[in-house]
Amino acid sequence: MRKAIGIVVLTAAAASCLAAPVSAAPTPGHGASLTRAVCDGGNQPTNGFECGSDLAVARHEGDGPTGVRHVDDAYIWLGELAGFYAKVGGDLQTMLAAPVEGVQAVNVSVRACADGRDCVNGAWPTYYSDRRVVFSHGLFSDDTFGHEFAHGVQDYYGVVESGKQGEVGAVREGVADVLGELFDLTNGTPDTTDRWKMGDGSVFGVYRDMDDPTLRRMPDRKGGQYWSTRGSPVINAAVIDKLGFLISEGQTFNGQTITGIGTARSAALWFAVVRNQPKGADFRAIAATLREVCASNARDGVAGTSNADCAQVEKAITATQLER
Ligand SMILES: [Zn+2]
Incomplete structure (x- = not known):
């Protein structure tokens, strides 16, 4: 995939159709491993939501189910999401991993809650920022999960800064x-x-x-x-x-x-x-x-x-x- 796109687009005829140089494409098969970290805010208000610092890791890579649905779903979805991008030549670990407890992990904070907000039904805080995804209890679903991590993929390819x-x-x-x-x-x-x-x-x-x-x-x-x-x-x-x-x-x-x-x-x-x-x-x-x-x-x-x-x-x- 990477080579295919690169070779084709770099031909003179194709390049003339593009307004900007082709951004770096992923390397298939490289870094195919995945290290996940899921942090849990427990629907309790906190000042920050960063996984591994503001919020504790509830499930590390290789840990068994916690019994907390949002934690376990997030863990499963990260695995599925890695598969989704692998199918099209993308490596989630390369695109999204950030330091969590000293380890590079694709990370997400779930059941995050801000002071004065509805911790159960509210949409905030749900966002992507700098290789970290945060989810409120209210907005937690697999499509929005895919949406927020897609912002991370866009960030990796320079879309967000534009x-x-x-x-x-x-x-x-x-x-x-x-x-x-x-x-x-x-x-x-x-x-x-x-x-x-x-x-x-x-x-x-x-x-x-x-x-x-x-x-x-x-x-x-x-x-x-x-x-x-x-x-x-x-x-x-x-x-x-x-x-x-x-x-x-x-x-x-x-x-x-x-x-x-x-x-x-x-x-x-x-x-x-x-x-x-x-x-x-x-x-x-x-x-x-x-x-x-x-x-x-x-x-x-x-x-x-x-x-x-x-x-x-x-x-x-x-x-x-x-x-x-
Ligand atoms: Zn968005």
Whole structure:
């Protein structure tokens, strides 16, 4: 995968299509080990949430189940997430590990709680920052888990530093949604109901309808109904949500009849987008990156990707008015 993308993109013809040099791709087979650390805030308010310092490690790599559901689910999901990225040539340990009790570990703090917040139902604190993911009790679900760690993958490839505001921020949030939902759809507990809903299974509940963002008054196309003219990343990310849904599942939408390429090819496609998107990518730049990496994946047969799949990607770009 790494070599395939690198070789193809570095040819003169392909390189001319990209706005920025291709970022470093992962080395398959290298560092295939995984060291996990799950810390538990126990739903008690604390001043900080960092795993191994503010909060104690509840489950180290190789430890047995603790009986605390969020701790044990997080441990399992980290293993599944490593598998999700390994399938498309990514190494979670390389991308996300940080020091925890003197060991480099992919780490997450669960049941974190801030003073004055609803420790059971609330959404805060849930975030990614500097190779550390924190989860409140309320927002804990496998799709949001995949979303927050996708921010870590973006960070590794320099996406986060390129901006969190406006369309650039909407791309960052939307791509994290797509990778998070693709994880949710393909992990050990794949969705049968609530497919393409973010937050399903959490106490907080569903907060994004990727299949139809308009259900939650968010836009399903650039410039369409509910489009945030002030450029709210959280609102306009819904266009990327819809794009991810259309590419994977297919639908007749906004004049285009799209046949879905499925979750496996989608995972390979979107991970390649993160690796290859130019700094500060807006919707137009993401459309160009999608074309480029899809063509590359088709040439190399990555996950069975074909030119016919890329024609579907093209239709989804048109349907969501990405280049409007
Ligand atoms: Zn996010």
